Every structure is written in C-alpha cells, then in structure tokens.
Amino acid sequence: xxxxxQTPKFQVLKTGQSMTLQCAxxxxxxxxxxxxxxxxxxxxxxxxxxxxxxxxxxxxxxGYNVSRSTTEDFPLRLLSAAPSQxxxxxxxxSYSYGTDYEQYFGPGTRLTVx
Amino acid sequence: GQQVMQIPQYQHVQEGExxxxxxxxxxxxxxxxxxxxxxxxxxxxxxxxxxxGEVKKQKRLTFQFGEAKKNSSLHITATQTTDVGTYFxxxxxxxxxxxxxxxKGITLSVRP
Numbered sequence: 496x497x498x499x500x501q502t503p504k505f506q507v508l509k510t511g512q513s514m515t516l517q518c519a520x521x522x523x524x525x526x527x528x529x530x531x532x533x534x535x536x537x538x539x540x541x542x543x544x545x546x547x548x549x550x551x552x553x554x555x556x557x558g559y560n561v562s563r564s565t566t567e568d569f570p571l572r573l574l575s576a577a578p579s580q581x582x583x584x585x586x587x588x589s590y591s592y593g594t595d596y597e598q599y600f601g602p603g604t605r606l607t608v609x
Numbered sequence: 610g611q612q613v614m615q616i617p618q619y620q621h622v623q624e625g626e627x628x629x630x631x632x633x634x635x636x637x638x639x640x641x642x643x644x645x646x647x648x649x650x651x652x653x654x655x656x657x658x659x660x661x662g663e664v665k666k667q668k669r670l671t672f673q674f675g676e677a678k679k680n681s682s683l684h685i686t687a688t689q690t691t692d693v694g695t696y697f698x699x700x701x702x703x704x705x706x707x708x709x710x711x712x713k714g715i716t717l718s719v720r721p
Contacts, residue, residue, distance in 0.1 A: 530711075535618060537697065537713035538652065553708065585651055595640050595701060597654035598709070 496521050499601035501586050507607045508576040516571040516604050518586030524599075526592040527569040531555065531582040532603075538585065544569055545592045576608045611636060613700045615712035623720050628685040630715045632698030639707070641681045643672060644697045646714070652697060690719050 502517045520527065528543035540553030544563040558580060560572040569588075573580060584604045590596040614633045622628050632641065640659045644652040656665050658674035658681060665672045669692075671684040681700075685692055697714040701707055 535713065537615075538699075538711040540708060540711075543708065587652075595642070595657060595659075595709075597642065597657065598644075598652075600651040600653070603651050 498522065499586055499588055499599050501584075501601035501604050503604060504602065505605050507609065508573070509609055510576060510578060512576050514573050514576065516573070516584055516586075516606075518569045518571065518601060519567050520569075520586075520588040520599070521567065522588065522590075522599070523566060524588035524590055525566070526590070526596075527563065527586065527588045528553070528598070529559070529561065529569070529571045530585045530587065531580075532585060533582050541571065541584075543592075573606075576606075578608045580606065581608045582606060611702050611710060613638075613698055613710050613712040615698060615715050617715065618713060619716050619718070621718045621720065622688050624690060625687050628688050628692070628717060630683050630696060630717075632681045632683075632700070632712055634679050634700055634702075637678050637703060638700040639678075639703045640701055641674060642699045642709070643681070643683055644699065646695045646697065648694065650694075655696075685717075688717075688719050690721055693717060693719050 499520045529541040530538040539555045542561040544550045550561050586601040587598040589598045642657045643655040646652045656672045662676045663674040669686045673682045695714040695716045699709045699711045
C-alpha cells in the first residue's frame with residue numbers, strides 16, 4: 496500500500512491564482528481530512544469528509560473548497576490564493592470517523608503564495 | 610472554544626536526560642492521541658488512550674491519561690537524538706460530531 500499520497504510536494508503561486516492540491520489513499524478509509532500547519536499554530540482542520548459525497552467544514556475553511564467523489568480521492572481547491580494561505584498542507588485519512596482510529600498523514604504540500 | 614493546550618512549545622534536553630510533557634484540556638475528553646513529527650516530516654501516530662488513568666508504554670515512552678480525562682502526559686526515559694521532533698496531542702471531546710482537536714505541539718531538541 497502506498498498509504499496517503501499528496502501532490503505536489505512544493506508549489507509557488509501568485510496572489511489570485513487558483514490551484515488544486517491532490518490527496519489520495521489506497522486503504523479504503525472512510526474518513527479523510529485536510530490540515531494546515533503554520534509555525535506555532537499546530538495542525539488546524541480545514542475540511543473533512545466522512546465518506547464519498549459527504550464533506551464538512553473544519554476550523555479554518557475560508558478560501559478552500561473540497562469534494563469527495565470517490566473513497567480514494569479528496570482534493571483541496573484554493574479558489575484565489577492569498578499570502579495568508581502560505582503554509583504546509585497535510586491530508587490525513589483514518590478507517591472511520593465515529594470510532595476513533597489512528598490518522599495516517601500524507602507527506603505534505605509546502606505552498607508559498609507571493 | 611474547546612482547546613487542547615501544550616505548554617511550552619519548545620524544550621531542550623541533554624541526551625540521556627528524561628523528558629516529560631503535558632497536554633491539558635478544560636473539559637473532559639473522550640480519548641486522546643499522540644503523534645510525532647520529525648523535522649521536515651509528517652505527523653505519525655504513536656498511541657491512543659481511552660480509559661481514565663490508562664497508562665501505555667512503548668519502549669522508552671510512557672503515556673498516561675489523567676483520572677478525570679482532562680489531561681495526558683508523555684514521558685521519555687533517557688532521551689536519545691532519535692527522539693528529536695514535535696510531539697502533538699490530539700483530543701476528542703464528548704458529544705456528537707466532535708472532531709479531533711490538535712494541540713500546538715512541543716518541539717523537543719536533544720543535545721548530544
């Protein structure tokens with residue numbers, strides 16, 4: 496199993512550009528989520544999904560969209576990039592949401608918005 | 610809002626010293642998880658604690674969940690340079706639709 500994969504690893508955007516961060520998992524996990532990590536702020540939940548076709552907002556959803564058309568994929572879209580979105584983005588998945596299981600994190604995407 | 614507190618954010622120890630860090634919540638947690646993130650890496654799950662007063666050990670690491678399920682500790686015996694990284698606790702509060710809330714983490718550096 497590849498686990499959780501994310502592309503790209505690095506990205507530089509100009510303010511106002513849009514892009515999609517890709518996330519995929521091959522473990523047949525129901526639950527997937529996106530976090531951003533900023534210095535001194537820990538991991539903050541952006542959006543999450545408890546299954547295909549179901550998404551919901553986390554702690555910091557503004558400026559981001561998600562969709563979950565398949566169990567495997569959970570892309571994160573930045574609609575109009577802003578310098579405040581410069582961060583490291585992690586996708587995570589776990590077997591289920593209702594009962595706690597460990598979260599598996601992808602390797603991350605380091606995004607810089609100029 | 611509900612927060613999981615980890616203070617301080619940084620700690621430096623001499624190799625061979627013991628290290629303890631704490632995770633605190635003002636309200637009762639359903640369970641707590643600990644993760645480790647190596648420099649430049651991604652968080653990796655270490656352990657989950659569910660029961661009041663639960664203690665679990667992984668080699669030199671000892672994890673404890675408080676009796677009131679409002680705090681947790683991670684103790685590392687005789688730190689090694691391989692212990693370097695950021696340790697996060699993540700707690701889930703009781704109640705429907707409660708999501709895992711991460712603390713800000715503590716970054717441990719070890720002087721050889």
